[in-house]
Amino acid sequence: MLNIKNLHASVEDKEILKGINLEIKAGEVHAIMGPNGAGKSTLSSIIAGNENYEVSEGEIFLDGEEISEFAPEERAHKGIFLSFQYPVEIPGVSVTNFIKTAINESRKANGQEEMPANEMLKKIREKSELLEMDRKFLSRSLNEGFSGGEKKRNEIFQMAMLEPKIAILDETDSGLDIDALRIVANGVNKLKNENNAVLVITHYQRLLDYIVPDFVHVLMDGKIVKSGDASLALELEEKGYDWIKQEQEA
């Protein structure tokens, strides 16, 4: 589904990604872990199409199509979703209005009619219940005055609404208390099926207790230095990243 080949990227002439190779197939959950500054968020931003990063080499394929020159909204229309580490506030635009606009823009781009209002309402109700969101929440301005947990829950709500092919969860666990973490993870698990995929980017093992990955990759200094199954995350939790660094240097 998503295939990244030898990806090099830089920001302001500083090379951050130094040749990433990653293949994610439909139905899989991948986790990328790594210390601060390893390039985890850069990778997610680049997959989503953030133009502040310069891709100097390599390719990104989505269902066999090379997308590294596509605008961020085109990538979204093709099914890429990024749950932001720091979701932005848009004052005066309600959660409902925002998601309605997002869905209809995607539909428009894919040659579909706007979603009928009753269908939209039904879906909003369904997905907000899945994430145990208060109805009042839906009429609040997007992310304005939201707690950390509310922001992340809202990200997953949008993911549930947009039903992407591949969802990238960038540090979705940061700022979540244990209850919120469970709700968010539960939401993600329910949305997971054999036709989509999830890429979890995280610092800690914690989230992976709930969203169990098929593959774990360790990103260090712009490269994936080690890959394994879920047990690798546990090993990292126990031994820290230095262990891998030493292994690398050895």
Next chain:
Amino acid sequence: MSKYTEDDLKVELENKEYEYGFFTDIESETFPIGLNEDIVRAISKKKEEPQWMTDWRIEAFRAWTEMEEPEWANVNYEKPDFQAISYYSAPKKKDKYESLDEVDPELLETFKKLGISLDEQKKLAGVAMDIVVDSVSVATTFKKTLAEKGIIFCSISEAIREYPELVQKYIGTVVPQKDNFYAALNSAVFSDGSFCYIPKGVKCPMELSTYFRINQGGTGQFERTLVIADEGSYVSYLEGCTAPSRDENQLHAAVVELIALDDAEIKYSTVQNWYPGNKEGKGGVFNFVTKRGLCEKNAKISWTQVETGSAVTWKYPSCVLKGDNSIGEFYSIAVTNNFQQADTGTKMIHLGKNTKSTIISKGISAGKSQNSYRGLVQISSRADNARNFSQCDSLLMGNNCGAHTFPYIESKNTSAKIEHEATTSKIGEDQVFYCNQRGIPTEKAIALIVNGFSKEVLNKLPMEFAVEAQKLLEISLEGSVG
């Protein structure tokens, strides 16, 4: 390459011609250019006005010749040459039309282009239209329904002929002839405008709506509007404007007077979309307007405006809160792009006891434009327990525009409560990227963010106007993120 950058967008928008920039070729009867007492008399005669009206105009003209054009506003423009303007222009067909079939088809075509075809408007339940094209009303609808309630809604010229006592009693009572340079000019040469009278205790059953339009090259437009809400009555009045594009600047100096008698309420909403000039700042309408309302006891006046057009705007819809417990409100969205300049705001003059006023101003600047809020809150010594709340928010797009706030507060009563809040923000790349990531293209993202910013004011507009206003915001703001 499919990447569409903000720069591409900027270029596309700059090249986009003014959407309403077309010119209707209706034979017009136009006065020779220039202004003197003879012209003023000729206008009055043309309109078959009574002597008192002619004298009133002459008095205003004489005052005007003694006055100087104001320079205090935060705008720069080449002053109009008042002797190079033709002060009267009317479509040749003089007869009133009984039905749409009789209306000049070309004129109907114009309305269609504006998206306000009478056909459409007629069907829109609850909207009566008094359409002013180049200063003379050519069609009025729903007159009958209004007449049944005793509501008068007609052109000011007709009102001067048919209801001289009402006009004579109220005209110039809120905005005197000598109020300011442009009000004096308007008083001398006003060509047409709207008149509205709501009798005692009557709630006007529909939104009253007027579309103004400047149509003849080189003619200034001097509209005069007078709205009188008698005791205990209610009216909601909509004013919407578009103008065709022109190379030379066009002057618009309107006067609007609102009178809300005891317990009456007037809601006055404006959507202004006059030609703002091209991307080099050439052309565009000069909009120098005096709008003021007077509130008697327990009366309420609300001004709501969405200003997206004109090259230079100079406008302060104000409320004189004369009666005890009266309420004044001002809700404004002013958008400037390219080289537009707007100096707009309000004056809330608290004279009565327990008077309240609310000011919500949203300024949005893009391109190389300058957007100023200028407001005065004045509490007189006998206005016990007066209250004011003001909120002025500015949204900037890009690095070449300016937002300015000039709040003036004068309080002569210690029991007054005055609050002022102000914010300035900028549309961030991160906001746009967030929207993009959710599948919302940049242009739409900006519209969304701006609509969110303006929401408190948009919510104050009547439904059918709010939709149009949102569309206007999108049109005028596209293409300016930095």
